Amino acid sequence: MTGIKSSVLHRDTRFIPTKAVGGKGSYIFLEDGTKFLDSTGGAAVSCLGHGNEQVLDIIRQQMDQLSYCHSAFFGTQVSEDLAQLLVDSTGGKLSKLFVVSSGSEAVEAALKLARQYFLELPTPQPERYRFIGRLPSYHGTTLGALSAGGHVQRREPFEPLLSKNTSHVSPCYAYRGKLDGESDADYVNRLAAELDAEFQRVGPETVCAFIAEPVVGAALGCVPAVPGYFPAMKAVCEKYGALFILDEIMSGMGRCGTLHAWEQEDVVPDIQTIGKGLGGGYAPVSGLLIGDSVVQTMDKGTGVFRHGQTYQGHPISCAAAFAVQKTIQEQSLLENVRTMGAYLESELRKKFEDHPHVGDIRGKGLFWGLEFVKDKATKEPFDPKDRLSFLIQEKGLEPKHSVSLYGSSGTVDGIRGDHLVLAPPYIVSKEEIDILVNTLSNVLEEIFATF
Incomplete structure (x- = not known):
């Protein structure tokens, strides 16, 4: 969101983020009415989701x-x-x-x-x-x-x-x-x-x-x-x-x-x-x-x-x-972390193991990462100038996708390489994992169509 004055020093001085106005379970509600799937828990923080009454x-x-x-x-x-x-x-x-x-x-x-x-x-x-x-x-x-x-x-x-x-x-x-x-x-x-x-x-x-x-x-x-x-x-x-x-x-x-x-x-x-x-x-x-x-x-x-x-x-x-x-x-949530983690892994592998630009799928529990490569055989990363992980993260934030995808770069040597992190809450359901994986698939399809 640009063009609106703010006295906050945001992470980017030229960009004012959309305001979050509420949250419940795995979702955050935004000021524009969007229901946003918080599939990374911010930065792997919101382990119980939002608005837990207890x-x-x-x-x-x-x-x-x-x-x-x-x-x-x-x-x-x-x-x-x-x-x-x-x-x-x-x-x-x-x-x-x-x-x-x-x-x-x-x-x-x-x-x-x-x-x-x-x-x-x-x-x-x-x-x-x-x-x-x-x-x-x-x-x-x-x-x-x-x-x-x-x-x-x-x-x-x-x-x-x-x-x-x-x-x-x-x-x-x-x-x-x-x-x-x-x-x-x-x-x-x-x-x-x-x-x-x-x-x-x-x-x-x-x-x-x-x-x-x-x-x-x-x-x-x-x-x-x-x-x-x-x-x-x-x-x-x-x-x-x-x-x-x-x-x-x-x-x-x-x-x-x-x-x-x-x-x-x-x-x-x-x-x-x-x-x-x-x-x-x-x-x-x-x-x-x-x-x-x-x-x-x-x-x-x-x-x-x-x-x-x-x-x-x-x-x-x-x-x-x-x-x-x-x-x-x-609530025996560690058991759900293991069960839903195994399901998330299986769905990620089913959907992306043969993807030409997904080099590796790795993680444990409800903590999973995908590493992206330009060439799967040589493991050559994308050029840092492409800003791939940033583009994936930003694409996920668009209202039609409304999902958090924690993107980072420098995977290979501190400068080159792109990956994203998925860290849904411990209360996540199979239905929400399905939404996450399918939405991620749509995001990647849109992004790689431009490369």
């Missing part, structure tokens, strides 16, 4: 009781309830919860906690200040989180401001990274050797942690690791005494079919970041789940995490997260 009631009750208090002075019962629920969900493998407001803040806190852990050891290791991440991962937009990530396009304008204490290794990206005839085990061994070599290159005694997404979200389009990858990566970290951080902000909290994505990977992180599906968009909330060895080290040291924020442990955010997680439990 969640809204619990938030209202908390607002009636207390909307805010500073965590330096007071605690709240709702933060204790949320923490206990989430600690219990890990079987006690992770023993504390730290609540903040956004995914970027959670990653910042994870990096600082990892650094402080080594200062709190009985024999401190102040020489540990480095991190190893992966290309082309995305961990957030604040400077520390952007430094930890390897997303070329998001980093590029701010490179002079970014920390130089993070280096990056290859992702586990079988579609493009696995060699012809290479087994999963051999691929894992090669990636583990690369990580080991990076520890050696930078000095293993300088590394605080390795950080990775169990299923790569925005940067690669729902790429899961091959079996055995994460245990191998953790083994390298343990070899050199570094921490193992899993960023589950996008892929966790049920999105991939289990509450924690690491449950499927036969590995437990030392620190886990959570967000998006934690509060389902009903309030800004994210957090850290922290392994007991880290907690005990802190407790036996100063006992003080030297990091805090004004809205840390915000009561309304905690209430929203608690309500969302209780709803997921009580």
Whole structure:
């Protein structure tokens, strides 16, 4: 929408988006009367859809009781309830919860906690200040989180401001990274050797942690690791005494079919970041789940995490997260994620596996990505000047389609390559998946007809 004045600094200063005026279930209602299928949950956020009455009631009750208090002075019962629920969900493998407001803040806190852990050891290791991440991962937009990530396009304008204490290794990206005839085990061994070599290159005694997404979200389009990858990566970290951080902000909290994505990977992180599906968009909330060895080290040291924020442990955010997680439990929605996820996968493969420009279909649960290629045999991507993923996303927003298609670029090398992400709510029905897949088919038909 253009030509209308706004005092908001929108994502594009030359474009004012259509206003959303309501929402219910899997749909958002727009000011022009459009009923819009929110098939990406925004950015994999709205896991319960919109207008969930149980969640809204619990938030209202908390607002009636207390909307805010500073965590330096007071605690709240709702933060204790949320923490206990989430600690219990890990079987006690992770023993504390730290609540903040956004995914970027959670990653910042994870990096600082990892650094402080080594200062709190009985024999401190102040020489540990480095991190190893992966290309082309995305961990957030604040400077520390952007430094930890390897997303070329998001980093590029701010490179002079970014920390130089993070280096990056290859992702586990079988579609493009696995060699012809290479087994999963051999691929894992090669990636583990690369990580080991990076520890050696930078000095293993300088590394605080390795950080990775169990299923790569925005940067690669729902790429899961091959079996055995994460245990191998953790083994390298343990070899050199570094921490193992899993960023589950996008892929966790049920999105991939289990509450924690690491449950499927036969590995437990030392620190886990959570967000998006934690509060389902009903309030800004994210957090850290922290392994007991880290907690005990802190407790036996100063006992003080030297990091805090004004809205840390915000009561309304905690209430929203608690309500969302209780709803997921009580309505057995993880089972629906698995069932509808399997149906979504089958329909995507049925519709697009033979599409000349769909190179790969990948994902888990209700977290699926399609990668687009100019040539299916060579996997050659489209020219970045074509802006393919942007065009697909914009086409989906047109009233005749009215569907969200989360498009991103830079899939291949940070600059070239296009993919889209689908992340419908955990309450999605077969009928809504049918609408999504058929609408996506229509969108792609229109887009590729112009190429």
